[in-house]
Amino acid sequence: MPDTITELPDKHPVLRVMPMPSEVNPQGDVFGGWIMAQVDVAGAIPAMRRARGRVTTVAVNSFLFKQPVSVGDVVSFFAEVVATGRTSIKVRVEVYAERHPAQPITVKVTEAELTYVAINQHGEKRELPTPQ
Numbered sequence: 530m531p532d533t534i535t536e537l538p539d540k541h542p543v544l545r546v547m548p549m550p551s552e553v554n555p556q557g558d559v560f561g562g563w564i565m566a567q568v569d570v571a572g573a574i575p576a577m578r579r580a581r582g583r584v585t586t587v588a589v590n591s592f593l594f595k596q597p598v599s600v601g602d603v604v605s606f607f608a609e610v611v612a613t614g615r616t617s618i619k620v621r622v623e624v625y626a627e628r629h630p631a632q633p634i635t636v637k638v639t640e641a642e643l644t645y646v647a648i649n650q651h652g653e654k655r656e657l658p659t660p661q
């Protein structure tokens with residue numbers, strides 16, 4: 530599948546990371562589980578900020594791998610809260626890869642939506658605080 534070239538969103542990524550050779554699958558692309566783990570971490574960052582404390586992942590509502598990621602790509606994760614409930618926070622995560630440093634291109638590689646729940650020190654759900 531050809532890369533659909535785009536640009537990075539005009540906002541700060543919550544996470545930027547370069548995958549290493551230990552993260553590849555037998556096809557030579559980065560293992561999907563590695564990306565899923567990074568997406569979970571990235572989504573937790575705005576969720577923790579909104580919850581002003583600990584959260585846990587209750588659901589991965591959707592996850593789409595649009596393009597493969599390769600070793601050496603600079604992978605940027607953008608995450609924002611899209612909805613909140615009594616205890617839950619829904620976060621949308623978009624992932625972009627910057628490839629080929631000699632002739633750089635940017636492609637969107639993943640889109641996901643996850644739900645986190647605010648928890649207390651015992652791991653029990655708690656009500657979200659009033660937004661600041």
Ligand SMILES: CC(C)(COP(=O)(O)OP(=O)(O)OC[C@H]1O[C@@H](n2cnc3c(N)ncnc32)[C@H](O)[C@@H]1OP(=O)(O)O)[C@@H](O)C(=O)NCCC(=O)NCCS
Nearest residue numbers: 585586587588613614615616617618644646648652653654
């Ligand atoms: C998350 C947890 C604390 C929720 O406790 P619970 O008593 O089951 O909570 P509830 O069923 O009342 O759901 C809590 C919130 O999550 C939401 N939720 C539950 N299941 C959901 C799902 N499948 N999709 C989206 N949201 C969901 C509920 O709508 C509720 O939101 P609200 O309070 O904003 O209305 C508990 O299920 C838990 O500890 N799960 C394990 C989490 C974990 O270990 N995650 C890491 C996985 S490795």
